Amino acid sequence: KAGVTQTPRYLIKTRGQQVTLSCSPISGHRSVSWYQQTPGQGLQFLFEYFSETQRNKGNFPGRFSGRQFSNSRSEMNVSTLELGDSALYLCASSWGATDTEAFFGQGTRLTVV
Amino acid sequence: AQSVAQPEDQVNVAEGNPLTVKCTYSVSGNPYLFWYVQYPNRGLQFLLKYITGDNLVKGSYGFEAEFNKSQTSFHLKKPSALVSDSALYFCAVRARSGNTPLVFGKGTRLSVIA
Numbered sequence: 001k002a003g004v005t006q007t008p009r010y011l012i013k014t015r016g017q018q019v020t021l022s023c024s025p026i027s028g029h030r031s032v033s034w035y036q037q038t039p040g041q042g043l044q045f046l047f048e049y050f051s052e053t054q055r056n057k058g059n060f061p062g063r064f065s066g067r068q069f070s071n072s073r074s075e076m077n078v079s080t081l082e083l084g085d086s087a088l089y090l091c092a093s094s095w096g097a098t099d100t101e102a103f104f105g106q107g108t109r110l111t112v113v
Numbered sequence: 114a115q116s117v118a119q120p121e122d123q124v125n126v127a128e129g130n131p132l133t134v135k136c137t138y139s140v141s142g143n144p145y146l147f148w149y150v151q152y153p154n155r156g157l158q159f160l161l162k163y164i165t166g167d168n169l170v171k172g173s174y175g176f177e178a179e180f181n182k183s184q185t186s187f188h189l190k191k192p193s194a195l196v197s198d199s200a201l202y203f204c205a206v207r208a209r210s211g212n213t214p215l216v217f218g219k220g221t222r223l224s225v226i227a
Contacts (some may be wrong), residue, residue: 004156033214042219045202056214091155098207099145099164102215104156
């Protein structure tokens with residue numbers, strides 16, 4: 001079956017702009033999580049959604065927001081982009097139970113110039 | 114708050130030798146523990162998990178990990194390393210109770226030298 005799909009794969013934006021990233025989970029998965037990966041910080045948790053409700057939120061400023069739709073697809077938005085937002089953004093989906101493993105997409109590489 | 118420590122940024126091992134990638138965790142109560150691997154320009158791939166039962170967990174590609182509650186550790190091991198095992202490895206923890214997220218360590222880069 002199809003894996004987790006993230007679009008776009010690469011993105012270049014200018015400081016001050018906003019960006020929306022998309023994630024389509026594996027069919028049947030109800031939970032979607034987002035992570036920011038940078039060389040110095042590893043994977044940092046952004047949000048987790050389950051059945052359209054935000055279940056958890058990481059320690060990121062309010063410029064980072066997300067949502068999940070009724071078909072479990074998810075989007076995250078970053079407004080007023082800063083140079084430090086340049087990173088690989090990873091989406092992961094799972095059935096939703098806390099003991100189940102997450103399946104990751106290939107990520108969206110965001111570069112802010 | 115839960116956290117994961119991977120004390121080594123880089124591990125080098127010769128092909129054919131055993132490998133160990135270390136992980137310690139901090140969580141309230143009992144944990145669910147996971148290992149993932151990331152190859153260049155790819156997302157993370159699940160390797161194995163500890164949920165309950167036997168402390169020694171076997172996973173994909175010949176990897177295994179041992180849960181040690183007293184030392185709060187979950188080290189990843191493989192008896193004989195392959196060059197193709199060279200990648201970035203992440204340990205992750207999630208608390209059993211409460212709605213807490215899956216939290217990752219900073220990763221350990223494994224280089225297997227032929």
